[in-house]
Amino acid sequence: MYETIVIGGGPSGLMAAISASENNKKVLLIDKKDQLGRKLQISGGGRCNVTNNVSHDELIKHIPGNGKFLYSAFNTFDNYSIIRYFENLGVALKEEDHGRMFPKSNNAKDVVNALKEQLIKNQVEVKTTTKVTSLWIEDNTIKGVILSEGVKIEANHVIIATGGKSVPHTGSTGDGYTFATQAGHTITELFPTEVPITSNEPFVKSKILQGLSLQNIALSVLRKNGKPSITHQMDMLFTHFGISGPAALRCSQFVYHEQKRQKQKEIKMMIDVFPDLSVGQLTQRVQKMINDAKDKAIKNSLKGLVHERFLHFLLEQSNINLEENGHHLKKEALDQFIHLLKHFTFTVNGTLSIEKAFVTGGGVSVKEIIPATMGSKLHDNLFFCGEVLDIHGYTGGYNITSALVTGYVAGMQCR
Numbered sequence: 063m064y065e066t067i068v069i070g071g072g073p074s075g076l077m078a079a080i081s082a083s084e085n086n087k088k089v090l091l092i093d094k095k096d097q098l099g100r101k102l103q104i105s106g107g108g109r110c111n112v113t114n115n116v117s118h119d120e121l122i123k124h125i126p127g128n129g130k131f132l133y134s135a136f137n138t139f140d141n142y143s144i145i146r147y148f149e150n151l152g153v154a155l156k157e158e159d160h161g162r163m164f165p166k167s168n169n170a171k172d173v174v175n176a177l178k179e180q181l182i183k184n185q186v187e188v189k190t191t192t193k194v195t196s197l198w199i200e201d202n203t204i205k206g207v208i209l210s211e212g213v214k215i216e217a218n219h220v221i222i223a224t225g226g227k228s229v230p231h232t233g234s235t236g237d238g239y240t241f242a243t244q245a246g247h248t249i250t251e252l253f254p255t256e257v258p259i260t261s262n263e264p265f266v267k268s269k270i271l272q273g274l275s276l277q278n279i280a281l282s283v284l285r286k287n288g289k290p291s292i293t294h295q296m297d298m299l300f301t302h303f304g305i306s307g308p309a310a311l312r313c314s315q316f317v318y319h320e321q322k323r324q325k326q327k328e329i330k331m332m333i334d335v336f337p338d339l340s341v342g343q344l345t346q347r348v349q350k351m352i353n354d355a356k357d358k359a360i361k362n363s364l365k366g367l368v369h370e371r372f373l374h375f376l377l378e379q380s381n382i383n384l385e386e387n388g389h390h391l392k393k394e395a396l397d398q399f400i401h402l403l404k405h406f407t408f409t410v411n412g413t414l415s416i417e418k419a420f421v422t423g424g425g426v427s428v429k430e431i432i433p434a435t436m437g438s439k440l441h442d443n444l445f446f447c448g449e450v451l452d453i454h455g456y457t458g459g460y461n462i463t464s465a466l467v468t469g470y471v472a473g474m475q476c477r
């Protein structure tokens with residue numbers, strides 16, 4: 063009989079198993095894949111953005127899916143604890159833009175290996191290539207887990223750390239939602255987050271902007287009344303199916319929510335190519351470029367304002383002949399060109415699938431979880447951690463932070 067069984071060896075399960083075994087308690091970690099931490103190993107483009115060096119308030123701002131639920135867990139273990147934890151394990155970290163923390167080696171394997179070494183040090187028993195098929199529940203009491211072959215394993219505590227449904231080849235196939243349901247828990251609606259956005263706009267279908275990236279633009283998802291429901295100022299990329307890049311990933315969950323709110327598939331998004339300039343300032347700048355080279359073709363006088371392909375596209379959209387010079391430019395056409403630079407509006411029709419998303423939105427309802435312990439409000443000896451919970455953050459280290467924090471706190475309760 064084990065003190066604790068942890069189902070799932072992603073960041074949340076690895077940390078939960080380490081934390082639960084700190085006082086020499088007998089812990090079993092089960093994972094259905096042949097290796098632990100498969101998703102962790104490919105995270106951050108193989109570099110693992112392990113956490114973020116910002117205040118709790120900033121962290122929570124970047125976890126739009128129930129970030130506030132983590133406040134009390136942060137009192138026990140937070141992003142600064144994560145940084146100290148890995149440095150103590152000999153994994154030196156470095157800070158990059160926007161507070162993002164990576165191993166100095168740029169190798170996610172160092173993070174995975176450090177956690178695996180802790181499992182060995184704490185004598186955690188590990189079963190890989192072993193699938194849990196259900197919880198073992200008798201008389202409404204969690205007794206342990208049941209494996210594929212019907213084998214029952216008993217434990218005083220069970221921690222569900224099975225992740226979401228995204229990138230299923232890493233083992234995250236949503237099994238934990240079935241276990242949670244079996245225990246009487248509510249699963250909120252699942253949806254893809256941090257995922258590219260799709261569009262049928264002619265400029266997407268014709269691929270004329272494909273591969274073009276825009277730096278530091280403001281990308282908005284628009285409500286029915288044309289007002290932004292969210293705006294993110296970051297980089298973005300036009301693709302062969304729509305848009306991607308950091309700003310698009312962050313906006314993606316709002317596309318999903320706005321589609322539901324507007325009860326229609328097609329909704330509007332908007333790009334402000336110069337978010338730090340007012341319409342007046344931008345007009346002055348463009349006018350000066352034209353005036354300084356009035357005899358030149360517009361496409362040449364405005365060279366460098368934005369990427370050439372985007373410039374030509376927007377000039378055409380404004381009915382401006384690329385070859386005409388500044389002498390012939392009509393005020394209405396220039397106004398339209400400026401309007402497009404500040405309010406380029408286009409229709410989108412959804413996102414790529416949950417399987418292709420970086421993160422799964424929705425999950426085990428946090429209303430049924432005790433925030434300070436990650437314990438189930440329905441069963442004293444059942445705990446949840448990581449992405450299986452209805453918690454999701456933006457890219458930038460926020461999801462692994464949530465997984466490690468909730469894993470540590472859940473494990474602590476089982477010591």
Ligand SMILES: Cc1cc2nc3c(=O)[nH]c(=O)nc-3n(C[C@H](O)[C@H](O)[C@H](O)COP(=O)(O)OP(=O)(O)OC[C@H]3O[C@@H](n4cnc5c(N)ncnc54)[C@H](O)[C@@H]3O)c2cc1C
Nearest residue numbers: 070072073074094105106111194225233448449459461462
């Ligand atoms: C490509 C990619 C890059 C990412 N990069 C980052 C990043 O740099 N920073 C960041 O913060 N977030 C990143 N994320 C998100 C982050 O990786 C996840 O949020 C995080 O891994 C979730 O951890 P978890 O422990 O909850 O679940 P997972 O990492 O999904 O692990 C769940 C584990 O449970 C096991 N399992 C599932 N069902 C069963 C079962 N029935 N029996 C036994 N075992 C089971 C699986 O095999 C798996 O090992 C990235 C995601 C992707 C897809």
